[in-house]
Amino acid sequence: MGKGTKERILFSALKLFSEKGYLGATTREIAKEAGISEVTLFRHFVTKENLFISLLNKHSFLPILKELIKDYQSKPLKESLVAIATAFIKQLRENKALVKIMHAEFNRYPEPIKKVYKNLIEDTISELARYFQNFQKRGEIISIDPYILAQAFLGLFYSYFQCEEIGESERNVKFSEDFIISTYVEIFLKGLLIP
Amino acid sequence: MGKGTKERILFSALKLFSEKGYLGATTREIAKEAGISEVTLFRHFVTKENLFISLLNKHSFLPILKELIKDYQSKPLKESLVAIATAFIKQLRENKALVKIMHAEFNRYPEPIKKVYKNLIEDTISELARYFQNFQKRGEIISIDPYILAQAFLGLFYSYFQCEEIGESERNVKFSEDFIISTYVEIFLKGLLIP
DNA sequence: TTAAAGTGAAAGTAAGCACTTACATACAAA
């Protein structure tokens, strides 16, 4: 099958799911938006559910995180965490509409989709947890449960992203985002270092 | 028609719309939850749209605001604004789930519902604007466009409500809500007084 | 007691949706 077609469907699906939600967007619309027939959509993705799950995987933070951890393996912890946080916020912002709508409709999703999404989050946290664990083994940071540590770290920046949504009209530009991220990471790290 | 029935339908509708959204909740479910037949629901409200609009009107802040303005007419401005803000936040909190879900699905609503909701908001702002206008006529506060003034006031406390949603895990109880409201109102008023 | 109003059960209508089937077309590799 033509690769371009699949990409175009995914692109249109992202747009319509973001606008109208998983439940609100119809496969007909998505096909029309992509400029292909509805049948072609099903030939590529079999079910609507499948299409949505493909989207989730495509825009997941997990592969980005894995890349970053690999690249920053030999760099100091602070530098790595800044890079991770920056990428995390960037990824959230790029999928802002989808993230927003997913949280609103989550409890109405069919079970398989819920499961995929939950696993995606858990896997991401676990990946970061494993990263923290290395530093714990080397005795560089204290030995709290690494999963909780990772959850706290991602939660910290997720809430930062959420707050940004609200201050729409005020546009708080007193500090640069880089500065805020760096400060957050410093505070977080200060709590972890061995006394 | 029995009054109790209508109230029970509205109550169940509020519950299910809050949980599943306007699009996600079905009339069958609502009827079942209310312990009446689906037919009775339609006899009372004619359409699902109508039922939802009835809910919006029932839980609107507008009548509360009108009452408050009447009651506090002879009281000082600060006291009135504190009462208004307190009631506004209370009303938002009581309908938290509905407010949340409405903003998520708003752009998927049928036009009549959108219109009713927009008008509700506009009317509420206008009502408060008229109240501000009285004080402007008496020369007690500066003469900015009163609609913008009212919008800013309500927006201030709406954003406070939103922030509270996010800080779920942290439960910021450093200051009492009364204190925060009072401080917000003071700041707002300080900006309005004639120098 | 009688008439009117409120209600329920069951069945049905019409529309929208995810998804399918059958057949035709265009094109590129063998």
Next chain:
DNA sequence: TTTGTATGTAAGTGCTTACTTTCACTTTAA
């Protein structure tokens, strides 16, 4: 040329949902 692959069109299936119709029952009020 033949064959396989990617697509389109048109029609249709089966399910869900908002909404309707009919009829029989109960409660309320005159």
